[in-house]
Amino acid sequence: xxxxxxxxxxxxxxxxxxxxxxxxxxxxxxxxxxxxxxxxxxxxxxxxxxxxxxxxxxxxxxxxxxxxxxxxxxxxxxxxxxxxxxxxxxxxxxxxxxxxxxxxxxxxxxxxxxxxxxxxxxxxxxxxxxxxxxxxxxxxxxxxxxxxxxxxxxxxxxxxx
Numbered sequence: 001x002x003x004x005x006x007x008x009x010x011x012x013x014x015x016x017x018x019x020x021x022x023x024x025x026x027x028x029x030x031x032x033x034x035x036x037x038x039x040x041x042x043x044x045x046x047x048x049x050x051x052x053x054x055x056x057x058x059x060x061x062x063x064x065x066x067x068x069x070x071x072x073x074x075x076x077x078x079x080x081x082x083x084x085x086x087x088x089x090x091x092x093x094x095x096x097x098x099x100x101x102x103x104x105x106x107x108x109x110x111x112x113x114x115x116x117x118x119x120x121x122x123x124x125x126x127x128x129x130x131x132x133x134x135x136x137x138x139x140x141x142x143x144x145x146x147x148x149x150x151x152x153x154x155x156x157x158x159x160x161x
Contacts, residue, residue, distance in 0.1 A: 003032070003036075008040050011026060011032060011037055011040065012037075012041065014026050016041070016044070023037050023038065063102065063105065066098040066101070066102065067098075067102055069088065069095070069098070070095055070098050070102065072084075073085070073095050
């Protein structure tokens, strides 16, 4: 799992002086493996972790960041695209792959929404059927109750005579 530079920095801040908290305690608190924290300490001491260049790696970008880069690159002409990509440490293949990933995400979401809509429509039809059945049963019960009252009223009149 790749952690952002900010997360690594905040964890190192807790375990290194001046706080100097116990690694096991910080590990339990954050859910990050204690060995991972120890590796970060070694990297920080050797200077590998200090610059934060890991965050600029294309594989750690969020879908939103990828989308923004794809849109930004689409507005740039071919001559300036190379410079744009070099500044960000990217290749044209990244843009192509991300564009396809984003399209797939949209299609998948669209398909999922269509499926949910179909399920909801089916449930609405079932509920409407059930409601109609219950309304008919209620109307029938009301009619029987009215007939029972009429019968009761008629039998009382006959007894009085």
